[in-house]
Amino acid sequence: MTTVLFGLVLRAAVVLLGTALVTFALLWHAPGDPALAIALARYQVVVPDAVRDQVRAEAGFDAGFWTAFSAWLGPILTGDFGQSSVTGRDVWPDLLVAISHTAPLALAGLAIGLLISVPLALLATRNPGGLLDRGAVALASIGAAVPQYWLGLLLILLFAEHLSWLPAMGARTSMHMVLPALTLGLAVSASLTRILRSGIQEARGRPFLPAFRRRGVSGSALERDHVARHAAVPVITVFGLELAFLLEGAVMVEIIFARPGLGSFLVSAIEARDFPKVQAVVIVSVALFVTVNLMIDVLYRLIDPRIGEPHA
Amino acid sequence: MLKVRDITVQRGTKPVLHDISLSLTPGATLAVVGESGAGKSTLLAAILGLTTCSIGEITWDDAPVRSCRPALVMQEPRSAFNPVLSLRHSVLEPIVARKAALDQGRLNRLCAGLELSPNLLARRPGEVSIGQAQRVGILRALIARPPLVLFDEPLSALDAVTQKHTARLIADLQDEEGFAALIVTHDLGYAAAHADEIAVLRAGRIEESGAARDCILAPKTAYGRTLRDAAFALGSLERVA
């Protein structure tokens, strides 16, 4: 078992290294002169060549690819993401601030999504093939087709403009989080419902269940131990997959609702060619994914050592 | 001629075949007999070059055996053909692969010899009977005139009547074409009827080998006798005086 776990951790490490390499390579090959863009953003005027060269040297663009890569990677492993090319401030604290705005939104969105999808999935599977079941599937299909930004705009139109019940832009009050979280939650609930529903159905239909019933294992114990455990597998997968969805959704929703957070952090960094910031966002989100996926893999092995690859 | 010299084949760290030695001359038939799990399929895979031998070598006329492009007739004819392609397409693959020209006359002759009507080949594998499919398999194996043909339980998917018939067709074609035949089978009766030599495989080793008649009438080992007696009991082998 420990060899298996070690293998998983090793794999995750390799993947992380690969993503770091890809991220770095992308920004390295960005067209245009990044030094120029940085200088422009920093000094707000078109700068003479001497200044631009100085910026380039400072940012480390002069060195070769691999030297620059290892020079960049080293500090990252210790959590130092360098300084913003534009403001000169450390990236990490600003990134943390941005995350502190995004995380509550993502969690609120997840909560709303679960509030909608869990009861819906449970009700739907009570009578498989029935009206509620088919309705849930239809709703989930439509939900998966709706672009999140459109949903957000429609909600703004309805609740903020038309009815004036809720505020739309910015993050001044906690009421400001309602619409964004609702957008996120509705979007997430579509896929959550579908996956929960099929997970529960599969677990309910397992061949061993009638055998247990005949032996007198009671209904609720059955649900709890066996259905729950087998349903846990796809549910855990769901959380891993939905994390990606949540992150992207939060970024998109922040941009629509003009909230501070990772979304605006990323977009403004890209526009200003502030590579350390861009790299930081990408690395952090990737690291989050890989870690979550690793934990999911480990959890799978612990729940049921017989299971092989959990990926579809 | 085929020479298998002291080969050992491993799967992972476990040896599946130990110290196997065989030889086979053109026109002759060698039957490899044994229970399931004895290593018969591994032996075939090794001779075909699909598995490597950790020790020893397999040669045809002192060249690596793959150079003579041995053909294989599989046990289950249905999976031996791509279900979406016509039988004709599959049959001609060996010719196409060698970039050779098709000898239509030869194709017709072989079809006649296997009692296959030419328009049968236009059909798909799912549209013919198992017996027909197996005969098409033999056709494909022979089309490019290989000097060595391997048969993996060629009759077990067929019913009893078809078995005898197909076995005879194979034997007749061998007389005509002159190929060397290595037949893997668990059916001692088949081996007795059609093989020149028999090798008994057990747990990865050759228990005994020799002329077919001798193996049946006077098995040298206890295991050989067990096999023979079982075959008598099942009726697949008839007592010969």
Next chain:
Amino acid sequence: MRSVGVLAAIFIALALLGPSIAPHDPTAINIPARLSPPSATWWLGTDALGRDILSRLLHGARWSLGLAFIVSVIGLCMGTLAGLVAALGGKYADWIVMRATDTFLSFPDLVAAVVIAGVLGAGTGSLIFALCVTGWMRYARVARGIGLSLRSRGYVVQARLAGLSPLSIARWHYLPALLPSLTVVWTGMFARAILGISALGFLGFGVQPPTPEWGTMLLDARIHMRSTPLQMIWPGLAVVTCVLAINLVGDALRDALAH
């Protein structure tokens, strides 16, 4: 199944014929008529520059649907190739391709696409690049799985024994077996590409104005949300209907495959 096929046909027709049946020139600016509500002349009204929304929608189909089609097909080719290399190329090739797949799968879709499109400069080229680079992995996994199981199939062994070239083996024996499953994956990726292209367009990183693309149209509409809220409905509705139709086709295909 049939109704779903009809739907799909309608969309293909839309994408191909759209521009020809559009009543007006989508780029014709007509300031006096800007932001007009739906009328006989302009069935869905006009946008901020007086351009006919219906015509822009129809022309936009070429971009939102057509570009998505191209992106998903390129992804299909890249991913299938990678998957086959992994299945047929031996242990090292398999390991490398699988780690690459894991690596690219670890990038969140939208974030990666935004970063790529943003860094390489907004425009159609970087849009295609961004979506392809983030979209080939699912094909690779499926192709590898099927490829591995096919390797030991009887007729594949026979083809190898016959000495058939790897290219011919791939073409005659692997592709027919891969096509059904890959098509199902492709429908999902096609839908994803539609959503991705319009999302990036909405964020300003995708197709650039004045090209009518449903996402950028939404971006325009958002600015005038107060005065002409209706304008926001149409592009979004177009995206939803197309994606829904494609997902339904995909589901029907998957069900058909399972039988």
